[in-house]
Amino acid sequence: MASRREFIHQSSLAVVGTMLAPAFLKVFEKNLLQPDDKILVVIQLSGGNDGLNTVVPFRNDIYYSKRQNIAIAAGEALKISDELALNPAMEKFRRLYDEGWVSIVNSVGYPNPDRSHFRSMDIWHTASHANEYLNTGWLGRYLDAQCTDTCHAYRAIEIDDTLSLVLKGAKLKGLALQDPQKFYQAVHSPIYESIARFGKPADPTNEHIAYLYKTIAETSSSADYIYQKTKVSSSYAEYPNSQLARRLKTVAELIQSGVQTRVYYLSLSGFDTHVRQIPQQNRLLSEYSEAIYAFVQHLRTIGKHQQVAILTFSEFGRRVAQNASNGTDHGAANCVFLIGTQLKKSGIVNAAPDLSDLDDGDLKHRIDFRSIYANLVENWLQADPTAVLGRRFEPLSLL
Amino acid sequence: MPTHQHQLQHLYLRAGFGIAPQDLVAGLKMPLQEHVERLFAESQVISPLSLLKDNELKLIKILLAGQEGRSEMVAEALNRGRELNLLWLNRMATNTATLREKMTLFWHGHFATRTFNAFFAQLQNNLIREKALSKFGDLLLSVSKDAAMLQFLNNQQNRKGSPNENFARELMELFTLGRGNYTESDVKEAARAFTGWGFNQQGEFVFRRFFHDADEKIFMGKSGNWGGEDIIRMILEKRETAWFITQKIYRHFVNEKIDTEIISELAKHFYESEYDIAKLMKKMFTADWFYAPHNIGCRIKAPVEYITMFRRQFGMQFEPEHALLFLQKLLGQILFYPPNVAGWAEGQNWIDSSTLMIRTLMPFATWREIELPVEPKEEGDVNTAFLAQRGFRKLKATANWQPLLTLAGNGSERDMLEKLASYLLQTELSDANQRLILQNTPRHSREAAVQFISLALASLPEYQLC
Incomplete structure (x- = not known):
C-alpha cells in the first residue's frame, strides 16, 4: 500500500502552478469601488451583550438596586450625558464618541422577543418577525437586490471561515474568509485548484451541478483577485493584539485595496455572561473598543473614513436584575452603536431605557432593529429597503 | 436511461x-x-438509543447541587449531548434498519426541537424512531405529548387564562397544514385546547387538569369543549x-x-x-x-447524509470521533441542534463558498490526516461552545479499502475509474474530469491508484449529489 504522502507528492496535483488569470483580473479591475460607494461594516457581539453595563444609567436607583454586586459605580463609568456613561473598559470608544463619530440607539429590539441565542440571532440575521422563519439573511437579500447583470459573492464578505445566514441570499451568497492569504492558500490546495481550473460537468444543464461548479470557480477567482489586490499589505501597525483587531485590519486592507466589497461582517463572541460577568464583559468591551479605535484611525490614515459606517449589535440584551452568580441572564431590548463620519445625529439618539417600565423583568423595545436596517439599506447601501427587508419599516434617520 | x-x-x-x-x-x-x-x-427492527437511563437534570438535584455542582452538571449534560449525537450518527453509518434511521432523520427535521436535556432528546428521538413508519397521526400525537417538544414550544406555560400559542401555531404552520390553511382564530382556540398539557421530571406526559381550559372553543368552524386530541383529530381530517x-x-x-x-x-x-x-x-x-x-442524482446531500454516505461507501472510521461533531458544525447540520423549529433549509442552502470548500477538501484530508484549513465560528452560546473546540480539526480516519479494490477490478486505470465512478457518482463523469483524475493517478501500485481515484471522485462537485 502506498504511503499517504507519497502519492499526493507524486501526483502533479501537488505542483500545479499559481493560478493567474489575467482575463479575470481585467474584468475585476473595471469593477473597482467608486469613491462615493459606501461601505457597511457590521460587528456582531455574540452571546447577548449586557447593554446596561455597556451604556450605564449611572443616575438610576433601580439599576443599582437590582445589580448590587455587578453595577458599574458612577465614579468609574465614563460619563457621556447627565444620565448615561460608558463602561470604563471603553476608553478608546469614548474618544470616538467625543469626536462625534458615534450614535447610540437605546432600547432596540422587536415585538415578542425570543430569549434563545440561536433563535434571536436568526431573527436579527433574517430580519423576520418573531414567529416567522426565513432561509435568507437581510444582507444576502441586499446581495440579491444589487445583483443585476454581474453578480459577485465578494460584494459581501464575512471575515470568518464559515458563512452566517445573514449573508445568504436566494440568488447569491457572500464570501467567508479569515484572511486573504489563508483563503488564497486554501483555494490553491491541489484538489481544489485542479477542480476549479480543469473540472467540468458532464451535463451543464443540471441546475445543482452548475451551481456547485460556479461556486467553486467564483470562490477561486475571488480568492485570487482579493489576494492580488491586497498582497502589498499596509504598513499601518497600530492594532492591538486581538482576533477582532486582526480581522478589522484585514477589512481596512481590503478597503484600501479598492476591492469592490460593500459589506463586511465580523463577530466577537463570549458575551453570554451568566457567571462572574464583570471581568469577562470588561475584557470583551475593551477588545472591542481598542480594535474599533485602531480601525477608525487606520481608515483615516488611508483617507477612507468617510466611506465607512460601522454597525454594532447583539442578539439580545440581558435582564435588568443580576442573578445569583454575579452574572445576568438572557433579556430583550438592547443598545446599538453606529460609528461613522456621516451621522445625522451623533451622540445619544433617543431616551435612555426606562427601568421602571419592564416586560417581565426585561427592557421593552422602543425601536425596531429593522428600522435601523431600513435606514442603512436606503441611505448607505442605496438599495430598496422594502425589497431587502420584505416589508416596509419606517427608517430611523441615522445616516 | x-x-x-x-x-x-x-x-x-x-x-x-x-x-x-x-x-x-x-x-x-x-x-x-x-x-x-x-x-x-x-426496518421492522426498532432499537432505541439507550445512552441515558434517567433524567440527570432533575430539579431537586439541580437545587441541591450548589454553585460548583451546577457547573459540573452543565458540563456533564453537554458531554451527554455530544455522546448522544455520535451514538445516533454511528447508528446511521452502521445499522441495517437503514430506512427507519433515514425516516427518523427526516422526522427529526420535521419536528425540529432543541433541548439542553439529553435524556429528553433521547426520549423524543426514540419515540420518533418507533413511529417513523407508522400512522402519521400516532407519530404526531406522541410528539405533541413529548417532553422536549412541550418544553421547546412553551406548552408547559400554556395555561387557562394565559394561553401560550407557540405550540398551537407551529403545529398547524409547520407540522401539519401549512400556511394559509387555518386562521389566527384557529391558533388561539387550539392553544386553549392544549392548555394543561405538560410533562414531569421523568419526561412523561402529564395532563394538568387544573390548568386546562375546559370551556367551549370554536376550531375550524366547529364548536365543542375541545381538548388537544380533538384538535389533532380535526387537523388530520x-x-x-x-x-x-x-x-x-x-x-x-x-x-x-x-x-x-x-x-x-x-x-x-x-x-x-x-x-x-x-x-x-x-x-x-x-x-x-x-x-x-x-x-436521480438531483438531491444535494444534507451534511449528515454526506458524512454518513461517505462512511458507508469507504467503510470509514473516524478517530477520535469528535471530528465528526466538528464536521457537522462546519457543514451546517448538527444532529439535535436544528436552526429553529422550521428545521434545516435544504438544497442549495447547504452550499456556500466555505461549506463547498470543506466538502472538496474533506476526502483527502481524512486520508492524509491533515487539518482542514478552517475553524468553526463561536456563537457565544455556552451550550454549543464545545462544538467549536479546535482540537477536532484534524481528521483522522481509516478506510476499509478492500471492497473498493474488489469493485474496481483488475483492468486498466480507465476501467477502474469507470467502475468506481459508476459506484460513487449518480451523475455522469465528464471527459475533462476523467482526464483530470487519470493524469494524476499514481502508477506504482493498484492500491494507490484505487485509493486516489476513489478520493478524487469523492472530492468532485458531482459527489455532493445523490
Whole structure:
C-alpha cells in the first residue's frame, strides 16, 4: 500500500502552478469601488451583550438596586450625558464618541422577543418577525437586490471561515474568509485548484451541478483577485493584539485595496455572561473598543473614513436584575452603536431605557432593529429597503 | 436511461445512506422490488438509543447541587449531548434498519426541537424512531405529548387564562397544514385546547387538569369543549394535511421540484390509508417515476447524509470521533441542534463558498490526516461552545479499502475509474474530469491508484449529489 504522502507528492496535483488569470483580473479591475460607494461594516457581539453595563444609567436607583454586586459605580463609568456613561473598559470608544463619530440607539429590539441565542440571532440575521422563519439573511437579500447583470459573492464578505445566514441570499451568497492569504492558500490546495481550473460537468444543464461548479470557480477567482489586490499589505501597525483587531485590519486592507466589497461582517463572541460577568464583559468591551479605535484611525490614515459606517449589535440584551452568580441572564431590548463620519445625529439618539417600565423583568423595545436596517439599506447601501427587508419599516434617520 | 446499478444505488441513497461496496455485486442480481421489500423488512427492527437511563437534570438535584455542582452538571449534560449525537450518527453509518434511521432523520427535521436535556432528546428521538413508519397521526400525537417538544414550544406555560400559542401555531404552520390553511382564530382556540398539557421530571406526559381550559372553543368552524386530541383529530381530517406532509416527503426523498400530479395522487392515497407512512414510502419507492433520470442524482446531500454516505461507501472510521461533531458544525447540520423549529433549509442552502470548500477538501484530508484549513465560528452560546473546540480539526480516519479494490477490478486505470465512478457518482463523469483524475493517478501500485481515484471522485462537485 502506498504511503499517504507519497502519492499526493507524486501526483502533479501537488505542483500545479499559481493560478493567474489575467482575463479575470481585467474584468475585476473595471469593477473597482467608486469613491462615493459606501461601505457597511457590521460587528456582531455574540452571546447577548449586557447593554446596561455597556451604556450605564449611572443616575438610576433601580439599576443599582437590582445589580448590587455587578453595577458599574458612577465614579468609574465614563460619563457621556447627565444620565448615561460608558463602561470604563471603553476608553478608546469614548474618544470616538467625543469626536462625534458615534450614535447610540437605546432600547432596540422587536415585538415578542425570543430569549434563545440561536433563535434571536436568526431573527436579527433574517430580519423576520418573531414567529416567522426565513432561509435568507437581510444582507444576502441586499446581495440579491444589487445583483443585476454581474453578480459577485465578494460584494459581501464575512471575515470568518464559515458563512452566517445573514449573508445568504436566494440568488447569491457572500464570501467567508479569515484572511486573504489563508483563503488564497486554501483555494490553491491541489484538489481544489485542479477542480476549479480543469473540472467540468458532464451535463451543464443540471441546475445543482452548475451551481456547485460556479461556486467553486467564483470562490477561486475571488480568492485570487482579493489576494492580488491586497498582497502589498499596509504598513499601518497600530492594532492591538486581538482576533477582532486582526480581522478589522484585514477589512481596512481590503478597503484600501479598492476591492469592490460593500459589506463586511465580523463577530466577537463570549458575551453570554451568566457567571462572574464583570471581568469577562470588561475584557470583551475593551477588545472591542481598542480594535474599533485602531480601525477608525487606520481608515483615516488611508483617507477612507468617510466611506465607512460601522454597525454594532447583539442578539439580545440581558435582564435588568443580576442573578445569583454575579452574572445576568438572557433579556430583550438592547443598545446599538453606529460609528461613522456621516451621522445625522451623533451622540445619544433617543431616551435612555426606562427601568421602571419592564416586560417581565426585561427592557421593552422602543425601536425596531429593522428600522435601523431600513435606514442603512436606503441611505448607505442605496438599495430598496422594502425589497431587502420584505416589508416596509419606517427608517430611523441615522445616516 | 439510468442503468440498473444507478437505480439500485438511487434506492439505497434515498431510502437509506447508500449501499456498501461489498453488497453491490450481490445486490445487482436482485430486482429493485425485492430490495424495497428488504429495506422494509430490515426496518421492522426498532432499537432505541439507550445512552441515558434517567433524567440527570432533575430539579431537586439541580437545587441541591450548589454553585460548583451546577457547573459540573452543565458540563456533564453537554458531554451527554455530544455522546448522544455520535451514538445516533454511528447508528446511521452502521445499522441495517437503514430506512427507519433515514425516516427518523427526516422526522427529526420535521419536528425540529432543541433541548439542553439529553435524556429528553433521547426520549423524543426514540419515540420518533418507533413511529417513523407508522400512522402519521400516532407519530404526531406522541410528539405533541413529548417532553422536549412541550418544553421547546412553551406548552408547559400554556395555561387557562394565559394561553401560550407557540405550540398551537407551529403545529398547524409547520407540522401539519401549512400556511394559509387555518386562521389566527384557529391558533388561539387550539392553544386553549392544549392548555394543561405538560410533562414531569421523568419526561412523561402529564395532563394538568387544573390548568386546562375546559370551556367551549370554536376550531375550524366547529364548536365543542375541545381538548388537544380533538384538535389533532380535526387537523388530520383536513386533506390539506395529507398534501402538506406528502409534498414535504416528496421534496425530501424524490425531488425538490414538485410534480403536482404525482403528489396529488400520493396525497389522496396517504389520506385514504389513514396516513400510513410505510405505505406512502413503499408506493414511492416502487413507482416507475421514482427511478426516472430526472429524479436521480438531483438531491444535494444534507451534511449528515454526506458524512454518513461517505462512511458507508469507504467503510470509514473516524478517530477520535469528535471530528465528526466538528464536521457537522462546519457543514451546517448538527444532529439535535436544528436552526429553529422550521428545521434545516435544504438544497442549495447547504452550499456556500466555505461549506463547498470543506466538502472538496474533506476526502483527502481524512486520508492524509491533515487539518482542514478552517475553524468553526463561536456563537457565544455556552451550550454549543464545545462544538467549536479546535482540537477536532484534524481528521483522522481509516478506510476499509478492500471492497473498493474488489469493485474496481483488475483492468486498466480507465476501467477502474469507470467502475468506481459508476459506484460513487449518480451523475455522469465528464471527459475533462476523467482526464483530470487519470493524469494524476499514481502508477506504482493498484492500491494507490484505487485509493486516489476513489478520493478524487469523492472530492468532485458531482459527489455532493445523490
